[in-house]
Amino acid sequence: MLTLSGAKSAAASAARGRHFSFHWPLLAAIALALSGCMPAATQLAGADPADPATKVAPVGYRPTVAPYTSLRPATPAPWRDRNDAVTPQPKQDR
Template sequence: MLTLFGARFAAASSARGRHFLFHLAPMTAIALALSGCMPATVPLPGADPADPAARVARVGYRSTIAPYESLRPATPAPWRERNDSAAPSPKTDR
C-alpha cells in the first residue's frame, strides 16, 4: 500500500512539475507539528477514569472450561485381556 502511494506521488509530482513537492513538504511538516499538540485521548463525559474512588461495575468470573468432564476411566483395564480380545484368532489349519 505504501509502495503504491509512493508510485502515485512520484507520478503526480513529475506530471505537475517540481514545484508541487515544495508545496507539499511544508504542509506535511505543519500537519505533523500540530498533531503533536493534540490530546492523546478525548475525555469522556462522566466519571474520571483516573479517579480511584470512581464506582465501577463488578467483575464477574466465568470459567472457560466449566462444562469439561474427564472421559478417562478411573482405573486402566488390564492390557493383556484387552490385547487378546482385539487380536485376530489364530488359524489352526497350518
C-alpha cells in the first residue's frame, strides 16, 4: 500500500512538472529514532505490579472439560431395538 501511494505521489509530481521524491524508509527510520526519545509511560491506573504487597484477585482453575463423563466401555444394545426406537410410528388412519 505504501508503494502504491508513493507511486501515486510520484506520478502526480511528474504531471505537475516538479520532481518530489518522498522516501518512506527514511520517514520510518526517523520515527523509530524519535520514539526512543519519548518519556517512559506513566502509571495509568492501579498499583505497581512489581510491588509484592499489591492486592490481586484470587486465581481459580476451571477445567474446560469439567462436565465430561466417560461413556466407555459401554455394552452395545442390539441394533434392531435401537433402530425401532428411533423410527417414526406408522399412522393409524390409513
